[in-house]
Amino acid sequence: ADWAAAVAAVRGLRPSDTVLLICHVNPDGDALGSMLAFGLGLRRLGVRNLQATFPGPPDVPEPFLGLPGLDLLVPETAAAAAPDLVLCFDAASSSRLGGLVDRLTTAGTAVVLDHHASNPGFGTINIVDADAAATAVVADELLRRLDVPLDPEIAECLYVALATDTGSFRFAMTTPSVHEMAARLLETGIKPGDISRRVFDTRPFGAVRLYGDVLGRARLEPAVAGGVGLVWTYATLDDLARHQQKAYVLEPLIDSVRCAAEADVSLVVKQVGPAEWAVSMRSKGAVDVSRVAVALGGGGHRLAAGFTGRGTVDDVIAAIRAQLG
Template structure:
């Protein structure tokens, strides 16, 4: 995640998060129902899309098709490459490269993007006269767009997407359900994270009732990776560092992966996304971090917490965003430079938490 910190909401400010207002739900439903069958509808998710971004967007796009809308496009900024684990998702035929997306759509819907910066070259689509409906669950959402369906209490953006589909009277079928299930499962860590509430399981039950096969989906999404990625993980995990005194004594464990690592093992950047799970299991650290090199002096940073530290405060302070337990930002400099900034902000975040309490 590389969300901007401007006007963060809910948890990121220390207040109680709140969901969409009734007026926003009504406005979103009205915006869709006003569309004619040939209307140009553009769905956008964030750069380097993950399971929640793609699953929510494609599931909702398939739902729009059931309403008779023929001109639905889905896209994301950057290279039009879908990560391997998600290449079996239904609805991939909705995808078009960013360069081919409607320049003047009749309606824009954004998924899982907490700030405009996450939309890259597609941000100009928000400047058209068409309304923009934003579906998101990040506490650090900046408030861009016209109609805000932003619920920091939701475990995934797919929760918001399913609710809007329900309000549009779109019945769940297996294709829509598979997309939403992948989104829900990925953002809850296969239903292991603290965001896994009773309502999350009730939603999963509704999706499973359509006949989708969770075992097959989980093997494809979570339990399959190239042999080169396994070797790459070995190299990267071998340089992991544990700092027990960091984060006020709660502990900080981190590692980094370089572009040279990827090239040496002939791997694409997406294979690094699950790496944080191998680091966060360290018993001696509450906070974990993985730095993934994206340029000579640029790093995509993933942060996780087991609960003692609010990593969204760290990420927001460093130009990113996210949630209490999972957040991220883009860092500049050497890996050691970026880690030093994280280390300093961890202590600052703890001071802020004490002041709030």
């Protein structure tokens, strides 16, 4: 990893230089949290021409509206066209950057901070640690190397990122060093109970009814010869409209679906257009779902991956079935 080069890129900034922070489309807690933490850190270092953004509509999902550093955010359309430095957070590939992908080439230097094993290293400087539980771990290490002291605001952003990507410290990546990092963050005085309630446990009532509809139509396909057990469900744009909900409320559903003990692989297929579906995949270990996702044009981690599918729900399931064998 290019730690020294990344430190030099930040240390070499002149007062007039423009810095743009970007993260992946449909930003999650790790994308937003690691990006905003680093933005706050750069602000502490005296960087003045500082913007953060993400591709697509500028709305921040409600669970993240309490994050410190949101004032750094500008709409994609207002982001500097040719920043001196761009820093990219939690994007497995440049295809996850939507209309911001051009900044990788218009910027003087592009630093990529990430933790996806499938990341090809699409920046000029790449810090990709596939052993890191979250991009926040990488961002925290770079902030340390830049001698930025932790404060409660930076800590809260990093904590939200770490807690979301580790499934609240449950997933296999939850190492002793993850807990050590969490301990350092908590020592700044941030309130994990309040943060978790806001981020994980607060959704509109309509979302609860929507969950009933979507979970009620889950299907279990037991393992067939040479194959694996599969549990899956789907949510349409009509489901969202009927319950007057936004797409972000669907994110936790995969965690309910993957409980099914009979299945090795679980899927939630979420409609994003007339014949376009965002697919969340999870594995209990026997199957590398990132391999399936990459084969279908997406990416991710061994036990959690995704891609965009085309056609009908049945077309999407059939394509995945074909990959699972």
